[in-house]
Amino acid sequence: MSPPPGTFRDLVVIGASAGGVEALRELVKQLPVDLQAGVLVVLHVPAGGTSVLGSILDAAGPLPAEPAQHGAPIEHGHLYVGSPDHHLLVEGDCVVLSDAPTESGHRPAINALFRSAALARGPLVAGVVLSGVLDDGAAGLAMIKASGGLAIVQDPDDAAYRGMPDSALAGLDADHVLPARAIGEQLAEILAVPVELAQPAGPGAMQRYEQALARNGSEESMPEPSADAAGLLCPDCGRELSMRDRDAEAFRCQAGHAWSADALLATADHRMQAALWTALQALDEKTALTRQMEGTARDRGSDDRAGRYSASGQETDAAARLIRARLTSGLPGSDKDGDPA
Structure with a gap:
């Protein structure tokens, strides 16, 4: 009104x-x-x-x-x-x-x-x-x-x-x-400008639902609005996300956590970056270990075993270089392949 x-x-x-x-x-x-x-x-x-x-x-x-x-x-x-x-x-x-x-x-x-x-x-x-x-x-x-x-x-x-x-x-x-x-x-x-009397469009059912959820903090006893399964999991709790408003690309999980498409994408990127850094650390550690084992095998005259360790180390190092290039590309001081200069 x-x-x-x-x-x-x-x-x-x-x-x-x-x-x-x-x-x-x-x-x-x-x-x-x-x-x-x-x-x-x-x-x-x-x-x-x-x-x-x-x-x-x-x-x-x-x-x-x-x-x-x-x-x-x-x-x-x-x-x-x-x-x-x-x-x-x-x-x-x-x-x-x-x-x-x-x-x-x-x-x-x-x-x-x-x-x-x-x-x-x-x-x-x-x-x-x-x-x-x-x-x-x-x-x-x-x-x-x-x-x-x-x-x-x-x-x-x-x-x-x-x-x-x-x-x-x-x-x-x-x-x-x-x-x-x-x-x-x-x-x-x-x-100081008087409010015009034109009737505004006002909020729709989805906005009222969202605000009721924000006040109550629970979806229990509330009517379920139309929603499509998004095929994604909530970064906060791991429950399945549903798309509640296709025009606004708004997502909510069953626990009530809400996400915009941009925020969901940014969170996914952060999680991916963290996982890649963890993987890179593990690969670097494995490369260092295989090189130590290769050296020990050669000192003991076991060239076949040293060769296997060398091949494993080269494979691991190649994987590490690919991940490092992905993580460092565009950072100051990196060369065209993504490795620090």
Whole structure:
């Protein structure tokens, strides 16, 4: 339902990842002390770590910033920062913290915050995507836009890592594309424009399902949406992944872990790299061992056995060179075959 005439947007949700701390500092430094909106911030942080982002942002600008507390009301002129290992969500006029399954390996996840804001406040929301890699925030920002809210994206040329801004811009026509500092300078003016009365498209059944899962942290007693088996396993828990939204290439496992296609691909690449380094170490150790055994056999006059060890060592060394070339290709100091120069 559209807001009445003269209503203004009063909720800002911001997502950032790699390079995001500096972008956030630049943004909040420029915010006015009388900002007529509450601001919720999610930065990707490790689950087992601690976050000092609240203290950093509190010192960086005129608005008080603090870690979000479950159930706390959202007040104008305040910044609420997500905590490690908890999704930061919006329910009505309050903050909600959830330990629901990770999304693309992240908790807090930007998409979870953006979806909840769109569902709770519709056109009264402005979403902001800042510096980061991959695509967290792109789907959530599109949902904010579809619900009648504003989509604001850091200029990719201004971002330390342009992956998230580029992904967000690839999926929608942003209302504002600005450097982080300019977002802070212009945000009050942007929010001062009355909300239009045009009925937004609003979220679909899949978005509502995803948000219910983010709140509850379980698929039990929830209707199962249409899904196709993806033939892939979840990197978090090893359960089978299903494709829940073919247009967005969104995947979920039975435990509820969500993955975008880009995040799933990046995770698979990291796992492959780790496996190849392990294999390379084993091959190098085997090569060194066969050379020692070859030398011992020759010292004892066993040329046939030495020849077998030599052949085995050459075969192992050839396999190691292939893997090393794959792992080091493109790195500084590598030659055209991929071996370090």
